[in-house]
Amino acid sequence: MAKLMINRNKKEGTIAPEIYGHFSEHLGRCIYEGLYVGENSEIPNVNGMRTDVVEALKEIKIPVLRWPGGCFADEYHWKDGIGPKENRKKMVNTHWGGVVEDNSFGTHEFFELCRQLGCKTYINGNLGSGTVQEMSEWVEYMTFNGVSPMADLRKKNGHEEPWTIDYFGVGNENWGCGGNMRPQYYADEYRRYQTYVRNYDPQKPIQKICGGANVDDYDWTRKVLETTHDHTVPEFHGFMDGLSLHYYVHPEGWEIKGSATDFDEEVWYKTLKKALYMETLVERHGKIMDQYDPDKKIGMIVDEWGCWFTVEPGTNPGFLYQQNTIRDALVAGITLNIFNKHCDRVKMANLAQMVNVLQSVILTEGPKMIKTPTYHVFHMYRHHQGATLLNSTLTGVGETGIGEWKVPEVTESVSEDAEHIITVTLNNLSADEEKEIEIAFAGDEHVYSVKEAKVVSAEMHAHNTFDVPELVKEEEFTAYKKCGNGIKVMLPPCSVVELRLQ
Known part of the structure; x- marks a missing residue:
């Protein structure tokens, strides 16, 4: 048996609640229709946030939410999403579906959503197409409690007190959609940009997340850390609190992916085998991190993970809408067990994505809402949050x-x-x-x-x-x-x- x-008697560390984090991108119906319906919607809402979705998410104790992307983050210009909604710029979301983004969900709305969820905030800044000044001013707008142009603008837009940024990602997937950069180039840019992500409140320091590797690109991890840690003086430590990692399970490969609901027993096992590959990734990237950070002060941040299948028939291919079966539940259970057992290094993870996109915990259709099998796994596993491994x-x-x-x-x-x-x-x-x-x-x-x-x-x-x-x-x-x-x-x-x- x-x-x-x-x-x-052998306690192996604390399981960070943030391992059970989530991700919301301006992609398909994740934010619009999924999380946000607007104040004038007939669907019950509080300040535009869907009441049924918010209440369901609170039941699984959402610890942290990442926004606005994803690939969208490196083309997002935050000033387009503040001020009176009728004056906000409209743009075409070129990454996801070619639909119009009206920016009605912006900085104020994100913090309102996190307030309702009672969760920490994880903002991803625009390094790919944005400037240092733009990123610096956004941080000032959100967190400075004094007299300054950006703090004054926030107050003018209706929020007197500053917010708290718990985590700030300096770019996203800069090896790909975030600029097609080489690791050394990105690492130098990271050093520069993060300098201007100011901690205006020393009592609430911002945890800075460096853009890490895609799947098994160990060369990226090594070269980024070599560059960021080169000529580092003691007082410069703390400029990096986390290094990200992205991994999606595609049972039939990146191009084909495979159906979310129509699969045979062989594909069942193929999917689970690929989910188990997360352990190899965590261990191998972790060993490289150990060379530069033996005390494990830099967290591994797996801020995009989950199953990525072919979209449901008849839906916009750029919306990444897929069904969620018991197979997804097993992928979630396997992956969360891996993160738990590596809690000495893995300090945050963000399932992609929260609602209506990829391996979501909730699906909506107009006023209807359903909880997926993955939702129920997160609900059970919530008891691991903050517990001792x-x-x-x-x-x-x-x-x-x-x-x-x-x-x-x-x-x-x-x-x-x-x-x-x-x-x-x-x-x-x-x-x-x-x-x-x-x-x-x-x-x-x-x-x-x-x-x-x-x-x-x-x-x-x-x-x-x-x-x-x-x-x-x-x-x-x-x-x-x-x-x-x-x-x-x-x-x-x-x-x-x-x-x-x-």
Whole structure:
């Protein structure tokens, strides 16, 4: 029998709540129709933000939200999105669908959304097509609490007090859509631009995020760090608080991608195998970071991750709208377990994207809203936020899969919160077989009981629709029994399971 051995005496770090972060770009129907409908909409809203979506997102304890991009960030000029809405510039969103962007959702609206969600703010600045002055003035506009041209402009536009920027990304994907730069060139630009991202309030320092690699471009990571850390003097430390990493799961490759709902068992395993590749990326990029930052003061920020499939038939290809099945739930569970177990280096991650785009947690259609299978995984895993990672080891677990696409039967992570409740999250990657796991505790005579147990499980193609909105959802999990001081669990196929032990 497979066994999960937990050692409560071996604590391995704190799981940053920001690992469970999200991403909202001016892309398709993520912001407009998804998050923001405007103050005059018939859809219930508070200051333009959809009430149903905001309330659903609050239930999964959104810790941080990234905005305005993505590729959109490096063509976004923030002054277009402030002031009276009738005077705001209109533009064509050349990256995403060629539709008109009217800038009715801008800086003030973003901070209002974060206020309603109760989450931290992650702003991505325009390095690709913007100037140092533009970026510097935006930071001043948002955070300066004094007399200055930008602070005065903010007050004129109706917000007397400054906001707090928790994280600021200096550009996005500057190896690609953010300027097609070489790593050394971007790193020099990063050094210059970040200098002018001023900390106007020393009590609320801005965490600065440097643009990192695409997937396995280890050369980018190495050369960026070589350049940013060259000739660095001690007082210059802290100019980089995070280095980003982007990775999307494309089961059929970048060009084809593959359907979100029409796939066979081989593609099921191929998808999960590619999701597991995140561990290799975190470890290998992490080793390069260790050479320059052995104390792990610079966080790895995986600010774009998730499944990227072919868009749903009949939708705008530039809107990246896709369905979300139990396969997505497994990708989320696998990936979040990986981030948890690497919490010494991974300090933030942002699922792409929050609503109506790629692997979203919510889909909307007019006044209707549904929660996806991925939403329910985030809802279960919220208990890991801010908890202490416990040492855990799986033994007796084999592989499942087809041909070259073999994956572990089970993945897991374990944490303990401030109330000493232990959260165990388990994924059964098999498409058709149950798996029994014994949960045991090393050197611990305490007899554990199950405080709460939940499962998300269904046939691998199962997904929620606006006609059948709760086909896949969290349900009570009862397939467990006590054994000694531990628990025996029978995991259904295609499942994400959470047990809360005390």
